[in-house]
Amino acid sequence: MKALEDHPPVPVEERTASTLAPEPPPAPPGEPRRMVLNMGPQHPSTHGVLRVLIELEGETVKRAEPDIGYLHTGIEKECEVKTWAQAVTLTDRVDYLSNLSNNLVYALAVEKLLQLEIPPKAQFLRVMLAELQRIESHLVWLGTHALDIGAMSVFFYCFREREDILRIKEMFSGQRMMTSYIRPGGLALEPPRGWDARVRKFIDAFPSRVDEYEALLERNPIWLERTKGVGFIALEDMIELGVTGPMIRGAGMPWDIRKTEPYSSYDKFDFEVSTAEGNDVYSRYRVRLGEFRQSARIVKQALEGMPEGPWRADAPKIVLPDREKMKTQMEALIYHFKIVTEGYRVPKGEVYQVIESPRGEIGYYIVSNGTSRPYRVHMRTPSFGNLQGLGPMIEGCLIADTIAAMGSMDFVLGDVDR
């Protein structure tokens, strides 16, 4: 335990005071007095452990500074000691509300390094699952955001459909949330029997469910009052600060990575980029409602155009063999043993793969030094970039509107802190 003695814990009284809210200087005579309000890290509307220091003048926010890191779990460091295959399970836990998007971007990056060709069926299944994931993530957003603002019933409607998607995910992978289903080389398991009927049943009914949410909210005067014209931030500021996803599209800019830099055969699908004018909480809600419908369209097209063929790449040194082959063929047994014990090696190189997640641009920067473990994995997560726009967005807002404005960003703290 020598290392422990080298680093004794810092006594509480010696810790730096800068983490505490700094007292603002006394206001000059005649000027309004300012106070600093500490919001979080345990606050229900931050949907996680976000702390925001808000400087108030009366009820108006003059300055806001997010304080993050309460959910920092060192995932990037941990990736460096896992094999390439094991690290997939860590990507699930980054953005726990859209784990398949994180699986997908990791798999795409590793496959780019390996120069691995993925069969069309696997690509279509990936697109379908990623869109179901987008719907699920937006459902959680809509439900909890409406709950924050005071519209209780939408939450129950949204979670009803979310449950259907979780059951579909469970059917595919055996897990409801941390699926690790999309892996370098294809998918984790063969799609189960009857999956297409299950997905079809859900997706045929889903557009009418979106109409229900719309009916619940669109003529709700409280919802409209609390969302329209709230949470404005200029488009130029968002682009410069790294805000992405529905936030940008809510300002009328049709930027979607699925269109501009298509991956995983998104270019074969016919869909529109959902945008809205207004650049406020309401327009971001309209964007996400539009994405519900567009994602349903994509899932339908994937079901109809699902190619025949294998669901994983023909790469015996990377993809685990069938159990059947493992028990009858010597090579398959050897490859299985090598992949599971040592892991496969990835050629030297670096890659920056971006995709459009439900929250915006995810970019994984992966460096390989030719061994069986990643040398460096950096996750450019959309929530981290989006949260940087929080200060400029809520400055000038009323304190009550910060809840609505923050909710419209749809950040996940696991995604911010990693």
Next chain:
Amino acid sequence: MISEPVSQHPAARELSERFPEAILESKDALGETTLWIDPARIVDVCAHLRRDQKFERISAITAVDWWPADPRFEVVYHLHSLERNLRIRLKCRVAGADPEIDSVTSVWRGANWYEREVFDLFGIRFRNHPNLKRILMPEDWEGHPLRKDYPVHGHKYDYQND
């Protein structure tokens, strides 16, 4: 000088005409272009890319630790132009002893948190940064966890002797 495949990248080509001496090395691999920039010129190069070449976004800033090699660190900038639908990666090599580089927050305000993250996890200081303090780790934390000589389980526990 930049290599032939790299000169196919429109932004890299224009940059090499404008700042021939600032580009130390270049690489084009897996469809992605990387330029190694002289750390002393990084702000000029970024300002040019932002102002004249429409790279209005900084997608991410991160670093890679090549310990025990020297120069030890590489600071990596992922730039993105929405208008031209173009991406480029810039890299700066930074020495391991007292690592320091100029901040690009004057070019993109969004670089602020990314540079704080690199400072927090790698210990690379950014000159002229408006608010250079830890962002993910506690403020009284000792060491920089993403350095390669920092053990995965931290310094607090020593599993080998337990």
